[in-house]
Amino acid sequence: MNIALLGFGFVGQGVWHILQSNREQLAMKLGLHETDVKLQVVGVRDCQKARDNGLPASIPVTDDIASILADPSIELVIEAIGGEYPAYQYIQDALVSGKHVVTANKEVIAKHQQALFQLAHDHRVILACEAAVGGSIPLIRSLRVGFAANKIQSVMGILNGTTNYMLTRMLADSMPYDAALKEAQALGFAEADPTMDVSGMDVAYKVIILAGVAFHVDISIDAIPVEGIESVQLADMLHAQDMGYVVKLIGAITATDHGLAVRVCPMLLPDTHAMASVSNEVNALFLHGDCVGDAMMVGKGAGGIPTASAILSDVVAIGASTSTPVSLKPAQLVPLGDQETAMYMRLSVQDHVGVLEQVTHVLSQAGVSLKTVIQKNQGDEASIILITHPVKESVIQGLQLNELAAVLRIDAMVRVV
Amino acid sequence: MNIALLGFGFVGQGVWHILQSNREQLAMKLGLHETDVKLQVVGVRDCQKARDNGLPASIPVTDDIASILADPSIELVIEAIGGEYPAYQYIQDALVSGKHVVTANKEVIAKHQQALFQLAHDHRVILACEAAVGGSIPLIRSLRVGFAANKIQSVMGILNGTTNYMLTRMLADSMPYDAALKEAQALGFAEADPTMDVSGMDVAYKVIILAGVAFHVDISIDAIPVEGIESVQLADMLHAQDMGYVVKLIGAITATDHGLAVRVCPMLLPDTHAMASVSNEVNALFLHGDCVGDAMMVGKGAGGIPTASAILSDVVAIGASTSTPVSLKPAQLVPLGDQETAMYMRLSVQDHVGVLEQVTHVLSQAGVSLKTVIQKNQGDEASIILITHPVKESVIQGLQLNELAAVLRIDAMVRVV
Numbered sequence: 001m002n003i004a005l006l007g008f009g010f011v012g013q014g015v016w017h018i019l020q021s022n023r024e025q026l027a028m029k030l031g032l033h034e035t036d037v038k039l040q041v042v043g044v045r046d047c048q049k050a051r052d053n054g055l056p057a058s059i060p061v062t063d064d065i066a067s068i069l070a071d072p073s074i075e076l077v078i079e080a081i082g083g084e085y086p087a088y089q090y091i092q093d094a095l096v097s098g099k100h101v102v103t104a105n106k107e108v109i110a111k112h113q114q115a116l117f118q119l120a121h122d123h124r125v126i127l128a129c130e131a132a133v134g135g136s137i138p139l140i141r142s143l144r145v146g147f148a149a150n151k152i153q154s155v156m157g158i159l160n161g162t163t164n165y166m167l168t169r170m171l172a173d174s175m176p177y178d179a180a181l182k183e184a185q186a187l188g189f190a191e192a193d194p195t196m197d198v199s200g201m202d203v204a205y206k207v208i209i210l211a212g213v214a215f216h217v218d219i220s221i222d223a224i225p226v227e228g229i230e231s232v233q234l235a236d237m238l239h240a241q242d243m244g245y246v247v248k249l250i251g252a253i254t255a256t257d258h259g260l261a262v263r264v265c266p267m268l269l270p271d272t273h274a275m276a277s278v279s280n281e282v283n284a285l286f287l288h289g290d291c292v293g294d295a296m297m298v299g300k301g302a303g304g305i306p307t308a309s310a311i312l313s314d315v316v317a318i319g320a321s322t323s324t325p326v327s328l329k330p331a332q333l334v335p336l337g338d339q340e341t342a343m344y345m346r347l348s349v350q351d352h353v354g355v356l357e358q359v360t361h362v363l364s365q366a367g368v369s370l371k372t373v374i375q376k377n378q379g380d381e382a383s384i385i386l387i388t389h390p391v392k393e394s395v396i397q398g399l400q401l402n403e404l405a406a407v408l409r410i411d412a413m414v415r416v417v
Numbered sequence: 418m419n420i421a422l423l424g425f426g427f428v429g430q431g432v433w434h435i436l437q438s439n440r441e442q443l444a445m446k447l448g449l450h451e452t453d454v455k456l457q458v459v460g461v462r463d464c465q466k467a468r469d470n471g472l473p474a475s476i477p478v479t480d481d482i483a484s485i486l487a488d489p490s491i492e493l494v495i496e497a498i499g500g501e502y503p504a505y506q507y508i509q510d511a512l513v514s515g516k517h518v519v520t521a522n523k524e525v526i527a528k529h530q531q532a533l534f535q536l537a538h539d540h541r542v543i544l545a546c547e548a549a550v551g552g553s554i555p556l557i558r559s560l561r562v563g564f565a566a567n568k569i570q571s572v573m574g575i576l577n578g579t580t581n582y583m584l585t586r587m588l589a590d591s592m593p594y595d596a597a598l599k600e601a602q603a604l605g606f607a608e609a610d611p612t613m614d615v616s617g618m619d620v621a622y623k624v625i626i627l628a629g630v631a632f633h634v635d636i637s638i639d640a641i642p643v644e645g646i647e648s649v650q651l652a653d654m655l656h657a658q659d660m661g662y663v664v665k666l667i668g669a670i671t672a673t674d675h676g677l678a679v680r681v682c683p684m685l686l687p688d689t690h691a692m693a694s695v696s697n698e699v700n701a702l703f704l705h706g707d708c709v710g711d712a713m714m715v716g717k718g719a720g721g722i723p724t725a726s727a728i729l730s731d732v733v734a735i736g737a738s739t740s741t742p743v744s745l746k747p748a749q750l751v752p753l754g755d756q757e758t759a760m761y762m763r764l765s766v767q768d769h770v771g772v773l774e775q776v777t778h779v780l781s782q783a784g785v786s787l788k789t790v791i792q793k794n795q796g797d798e799a800s801i802i803l804i805t806h807p808v809k810e811s812v813i814q815g816l817q818l819n820e821l822a823a824v825l826r827i828d829a830m831v832r833v834v
Contacts, residue, residue, distance in 0.1 A: 018566050022566055022567070022707070025568060029561075029562075118744075136709035136710075137563075137712060138563025141555075141563055142555045142558075142559065145446075145555070146547070146554075146555025147555070147726070147730065148446045148733040149443060149733070150726060212745050216745055217748035219748045223750055233829055235829075236763055236829045239802045243791075245833070250834065258749075259749035260748055261750075261751040261755075262750055263756065265832055266831055267834050268804070269834045274715065277691065290438075291439070291722050292722075292723050292726050294716070295553065295717070296714070299711070300711075308566070309566045309709050327535075328531050328534075329633060330635055331628060331632070331640070332675075332677065333636065333640055333677050333678075334675050334676045338675065338678075344653070344662075346656065385656050387660065411652075411653075412648075412653045414649070414657075415680075415684045416662070416684060416685040417573070417690060
């Protein structure tokens with residue numbers, strides 16, 4: 001499979017990085033030999049900058065994108081430029097030239113999905129955009145195939161990593177909005193101009209794409225009520241916390257008897273909601289289907305490598321001739337005795353002075369250190385309840401605590417994650 | 418697409434139910450006309466029983482499975498019989514006859530995956546088993562495609578609905594093991610002979626299938642250390658809770674420098690772990706990939722309809738000629754004013770007697786009822802913080818609380834999920 005990559009920013013670099021480090025893995029999934037997964041050319045605006053950013057001399061680079069799109073040996077184009085223009089034109093040209101296109105470009109897809117998917121269909125190629133929504137999480141494929149048998153009744157997501165990071169930081173460190181934004185910018189989570197993220201517009205694009213996949217409708221960006229997080233105040237986050245809620249920027253589509261209720265706005269989410277603990281730059285989608293009930297997917301929503309992972313999942317889906325692995329290797333397994341976990345233990349012991357010391361002595365002699373110990377007395381007996389630090393299973397099995405006269409029974413041993 | 422269904426128990430009935438109720442949806446995903454998605458015949462041991470269980474006279478039923486497998490008009494066989502024999506033989510025969518096979522049969526796949534996938538490959542058909550692990554959650558497809566670019570470093574799951582239900586009930590109602598088992602049996606979550614579930618063997622089969630998809634290895638069932646939940650005691654669940662843990666039956670595979678560490682056993686999971694709140698019959702898979710970091714998928718792990726949803730996702734994946742939707746309809750949207758949500762409000766008011774009453778009077782006149790109200794005094798001013806019950810947005814926007822002399826400012830309005 002001959003691949004061209006357009007753009008060599010964070011996402012393009014991520015694609016190159018994974019193509020290098022996991023080439024064997026990708027080739028196997030594609031049913032190809034390693035040498036047949038080939039990044040043939042990189043198209044950028046500034047060739048020198050791409051070299052400075054680590055593109056090796058062995059990969060041709062050009063600023064003549066038209067030459068790439070006209071090259072009949074290129075089978076698949078990865079568009080990692082971003083923004084509406086000229087990316088939209090490049091995607092159209094690639095499809096018309098009979099090339100598959102994989103893109104992370106939410107703006108182009110949200111604004112032009114109807115025309116682009118029709119174009120792909122007309123030219124018998126595939127346009128895929130898993131990376132455009134939810135970063136590394138396979139949301140699009142799950143809605144399109146995994147939940148294909150369902151009438152989807154609602155989807156609701158935390159779909160922007162930057163704002164979720166900022167809201168997390170505001171609450172965790174009682175930090176006002178401006179300080180959280182500055183920190184997010186310093187860490188590279190927010191751009192110098194953060195408008196697209198904090199205004200909710202980024203989420204609105206993603207909601208349009210989700211509506212296409214989950215409800216088979218096209219929504220105009222102007223038709224969505226969009227509120228960002230600019231007006232979220234720390235005081236309200238703290239009041240909400242007192243009342244058992246957490247504030248998140250939510251994109252939601254709900255099927256009602258009167259049509260789809262669509263919104264993008266900050267919302268109070270009950271602490272008990274499955275998405276309430278989705279923090280920092282993590283994204284999540286919560287959906288309800290008529291067959292599956294509630295389901296949720298959680299994962300990294302931003303970053304060059306996670307986004308590139310989603311892009312390459314589309315490449316695999318397009319390229320794989322069959323989805324069934326043919327040859328499994330025999331597994332090389334670690335024997336249970338050599339596996340390491342922490343261990344919870346409950347012992348019944350005689351209620352004497354010094355018993356706890358005897359038990360901990362046996363453990364420390366074996367090199368087992370303790371995270372937690374509780375002793376509870378009940379009549380003539382006492383319970384010692386402890387959790388060790390991670391240790392080889394064989395060490396735990398060889399402890400012979402039974403041989404201590406004061407140990408009456410080992411009541412329970414349960415491993416700890 | 419001409420489909421034959423083998424078996425008409427809970428899962429088979431679920432397949433039939435969804436084929437009926439969501440036929441339009443399925444046909445669209447398959448790019449077919451509704452009448453071209455056709456359940457041609459049902460094969461069972463007892464034809465009368467299938468009729469008694471709701472199979473209509475319009476669908477032919479037979480106990481001559483061989484005649485189905487020999488029928489060249491059948492393109493795809495759904496195997497929903499369960500158990501190793503005769504299901505294994507039927508699957509082999511179907512593949513050899515050039516039919517695609519979709520199955521939920523974890524035992525057959527776990528024991529024979531290498532041979533069966535080879536057979537499918539040799540006969541240029543697809544064998545798919547999304548429903549065999551994690552019920553309705555698209556785990557297999559996500560590992561095979563969505564995370565295809567990753568070296569998977571670990572997968573860890575709550576993969577058995579019956580035992581997760583029992584453990585949830587034990588803790589919630591301080592119920593001993595035997596009582597929880599009886600309740601699960603009464604509710605249909607556990608079978609009369611619950612050995613397969615409570616012994617951990619069901620999870621072990623699923624772990625073998627996950628190892629094939631995520632690590633491309635074949636593991637023998639005898640090589641996996643398996644412990645079930647029979648020995649889990651309520652006392653230890655309560656001690657664990659005190660220490661900030663919850664007990665779950667876990668199937669886990671971790672890549673180490675010495676090979677794969679594989680285990681099935683009850684484990685203490687920290688309360689802060691993303692899977693700690695996965696309760697009742699819900700399943701989850703938590704994974705770590707080198708590109709995506711942590712990711713999690715959560716959904717119903719058991720039941721006829723959720724399992725059938727996964728089976729039909731495989732049917733869609735096999736049948737869909739292209740994964741791109743061509744024609745999106747324009748969306749019928751609910752205007753924001755007509756959308757209903759609960760609303761959080763914070764008002765700054767004069768610190769007088771009767772102000773709270775004035776505010777609540779305005780709300781109740783508009784038909785807005787309150788879930789929570791807090792008043793906090795600060796010097797000359799007070800804050801009123803309230804959460805309403807769900808109400809139309811237009812009602813909230815029309816409240817005119819500003820017109821009350823005692824209301825100084827509306828500081829915040831945030832919608833509530």
